[in-house]
């Protein structure tokens with residue numbers, strides 16, 4: 077049985093990893109315990125509004141590497157611990173039976189060597205599935221430079237794997253995480269993507285990483301702009317087939333002279349998530365969202381900012397515009413756009429009909445016409461004034477300052 081002290085150290089060490097969340101995996105119970113749910117794990121909201129939880133823990137916080145931003149790096153004199161595979165398995169089953177968790181997010185510092193650590197992780201997930209008959213959701217962190225044979229085997233037992241890119245450029249990796257390089261992170265991701273495609277070709281995709289791969293980037297620990305981060309994100313979605321890229325705004329948890337001494341505001345992270353939704357669900361490209369060397373504006377969400385930079389595109393007529401054009405209108409989310417295209421087949425839509433389709437009219441009205449009539453402000457500067465948060469307040473603004481914005485944050489509607 078794992079001691080309380082060890083549990084505290086290993087769960088505390090895992091808390092900075094945000095690359096878990098909604099899984100998309102569906103694993104059926106075959107007479108054992110637990111189910112992997114379609115909509116995910118780790119304090120994530122399912123489509124029916126349920127929040128489900130998972131045990132987020134490290135195998136060890138005893139690292140041989142020295143990433144300068146990391147509290148678990150080799151040098152500091154902090155309490156260290158290593159769990160055994162048996163301890164993790166017993167804990168998962170115990171917590172599952174008590175209804176504390178529905179899945180596991182298992183990560184680790186690089187303990188002794190990449191291969192040694194990967195072997196511990198592999199033994200744990202294999203044991204959970206084969207000896208403890210646990211069918212709940214498992215998200216496993218991959219260990220860079222570990223033997224790919226073990227990584228591939230692990231992928232057969234878990235729902236999702238992730239390698240954290242952490243820093244968006246090779247230069248920053250060299251400076252802040254000198255034992256890692258881009259290739260040691262990207263090549264296992266690439267190999268897993270290829271193998272998953274082979275399983276899919278044989279119609280066996282449920283056997284190999286059914287919930288795919290994710291990654292995480294730290295925002296603001298290094299000088300890369302949002303434009304650079306979004307280009308890397310776009311290439312990860314297009315070339316690696318990643319399910320999600322997570323962004324974690326930098327928080328100084330260790331003192332180091334090359335790192336910023338102040339946290340990066342959460343608003344920057346929030347804007348990146350909004351831009352990420354535009355890439356995944358709204359047909360935007362990184363080039364359209366932010367120039368390579370620039371950050372996203374803080375006072376406008378990235379869709380409004382794009383709309384104001386492209387006035388020639390607007391207004392779009394709600395009753396005629398193709399779906400792709402509707403998706404570009406600020407305030408019209410992906411679901412609303414589909415609803416509009418369905419509803420207008422039967423009757424022309426008026427302005428008052430849009431509110432019922434969850435269109436955020438206070439934004440959309442400036443970019444649309446309904447039956448040829450325009451309901452927005454008279455000129456661009458008036459529109460900007462109505463949409464933008466005052467620059468000096470933008471950093472302090474509550475991210476979810478009204479009901480519509482809070483709802484949009486949950487649904488990803490922009």
Ligand code: SF4
Pocket residue numbers: 139140141142143146147148149150184185186253
């Ligand atoms: S590899 Fe780097 S980020 Fe990961 S635990 Fe070790 S020091 Fe921390």
